[in-house]
Amino acid sequence: MKGKRVLITGAAGFLGSHLCDRFIKEGFHVIAMDNLITGDLANIEHLFKLENFEFHHHDVSKFVHIAGELDYILHFASPASPIDYLKIPIQTLKVGSLGTHNLLGLARSKGARMLIASTSEVYGDPNVNPQPEEYWGNVNPVGPRGVYDEAKRFQEAITMAYHTFHGVETRIVRIFNTYGPRMRLNDGRVLPAFIGQAIRGEDLTVFGDGSQTRSFCYVDDLVEGIYRLLFSDYAQPVNIGNPDEITIQQFCEEIIKLTGTDQKIVYRELPQDDPKQRRPDIEKATRLLGWTPKVARAEGLKITYDYFKSLSQEALAKIEHKDFTTFNK
Template identity: 80%
Template sequence: MQKRILITGAAGFLGSHLSDRFINEGYHVIGMDNLITGDLKNIEHLFKLPQFEFYHHDVSKFIHVTGHLDYILHFASPASPIDYLKIPIQTLKVGSLGTHNCLGLAKAKNARILVASTSEVYGDPLVHPQTENYWGNVNPVGPRGVYDEAKRFQEAITMAYHTFHQVQTRIVRIFNTYGPRMRLNDGRALPAFIGQALRGEDLTVFGDGSQTRSFCYVDDLVEGIYRLLMSDCAEPVNIGNPDEISLKDFAEEIIQLTGTQQKIVYKPLPADDPKQRQPDISKAKALLNWGPKVNRAEGLKITYNYFKQLPASELHKLPKDFINK
C-alpha cells in the first residue's frame, strides 16, 4: 500500500519543498494550506500528478482526511516578522489550535507527526551556540512573543501527546533557511537584501550589524527533516547550518554577489531582536548522521538566480518595513 503523508503549509516555502521530496520518495502527498502566506505557484507543478492532492483549508479549524495516514508534517504557520506582526492572532491560533488539531488527527490515524518549531524558541539567547537543552530567553509580551510563544506551546503540547497518548511525535527546531521559492517581500534579511540590491537600493541593516545569523540551504534542511521523521527521536532537534555570519558582513556578501554599488544604511534595532543565532547540531550529527552540505556561496548563487527571474511585479511588491530575522 502506498504511504500517505499530510503536509500542512504545503504551499509555503518549506512546505512546497517537502512536498517535492515526499513525491520523489514515492508517497501520496496531501497538501493543506489556507494561503494566507502560502502561494499556489509553489506547488502548481504538482497538481497534474495523481499522487498529489490539495485542500484549501485552515488547520486551526477541524481537520478531516479520509483514508489512512502514515505521517503528518505540520508546517502551517507564518514564519517571518512581517507576517506574524501583521496577523498575530492567526499566528497564535495555528501554533495552538492548529497543532492540537494535527496531533488529534495523528492520534486518530495512528500516524507519526513531525511539527516545525524554530530557533525563535530560544528568543534572544544568553547561551551561544544554542543547544536543545537551553530553555531560552523570550519576552512573551514583546512584538515577537506571538510567534515565539506559539512555537513554545506547540512543542509543549506535542510532547504532552507523546507522553500521555503515546503518539509518535518529532520536533524540529529550524534555524534560518533560504533558497528558491522564498518570498522576496517577506521581511527577512536574505530576501530583503537581495531585493534591495536588484532594485538598486541601499541595503538596510538594523542596529550596528554585529548581530549574527546562520543560514542553511533548503535542500539541506529538507534532508534533515526527512531523517528526523524516520528516526526514533522524540526530543527536539536543531536543524540548521552553524556557519555564523554578522548581518553587516552578510550584507557585504550580497553586494558582492549581485555586483551592485549600493552602500549599507543603518536603522535602529527592533525590540527583542536576537543578537546571536547559531545552532549546535551535535545532536543531529549523532542521531541522524546529518550535517549541511551546501555552502553559503553556492546556495546564495542559486537563490539569487531564482530571484533574478521573478517578474518585476514581485520585485516591487514591498512590505512597509522589514526585520533582519
C-alpha cells in the first residue's frame, strides 16, 4: 500500500490520531483533516515533520476538496462524547449528515473507497444482548442522545445508498466503547471520568445503581479491526469491540484498585435513555476479518492510566469538575 493516499477526517481526535499513526506506519500518504472543535493538534504533532503527512484545518460539513488522486477515505469526524454532542448538537447532526454526504461525493468523484465510523449507539438502549449487526435498535430520536444516535443512523443509511445506487465502495464499522492514550479526561465517558476523579482524589460518580454494563476495547485492537475491515470485501455494518462485558459498578471498583485510591462511590440518577446493556456480537468480525481483540482489560487500563498520570499538572488543572457529571457512556 506504499504511496496510496488516504484522507482521515477527525484526525486530531482520539481514534483519528491513532489511525493516522497506523496508516503512516503502513506507508500511506496521510491527509489529515479536522476542524479542531473537539480534536487536539497535540495528538498528531509528532507527524507534522513527515513528508507523507499533511494536515488540513477544515470542517467537513462544508464542501471538501482534495487535490490529486485519493484512494481511501476514513470518516471519523464527529463529537463522540455526551459532553460534546449535548454542547454542540447541531454540529453533531451536520457532520453526520452534510459531512458524510460531502465525503461520499468526494469518494465517488475520486473512485475512492470510504469507511465510516458508526457506533454501538445505533442500537440505543437495546432489548437484546449481545447486540448483533442484524438488530435494528431501540433509539429515542427526540431524546438527549438523539442528536448523536440519529446522526450515526442517517450516516449508515446514506452510505449504503451511495453504495447501492452509485456503486461507491463503502465500509461501515460500528464501534463499541474504546479506550487508550489520547482520550480526553474531560470528555464525559465513563473510563476517563473515573480515572480523572481518582487522580484528583474525588469520589467516583456512578449513574443509576451501577448494574448497567459496558464492554471496553483497547484502541490498538480497534484500529486493527478497522484496518482489516477497510481492505475486506464486506459492505454491510460490522461490530468492532471487545465482548468482555462488565457492570459499571465492577468497573468502578477496578479503577479504584488500579489507581490505589480509597475514594467512595457516589450514586446519581440514571440519565434518560442511558443504555442498560452494551456488548458486541463479534461473530462477523471474527469470521470475515479473522479479528478478535488481543489486549486484556487489565493490561489496557494500566497503559491508559500511566498515560493520564504522565499528563502535566497544567493540563490536569484545566479539567473542570462539572465535566464528569454527565453519562456513564
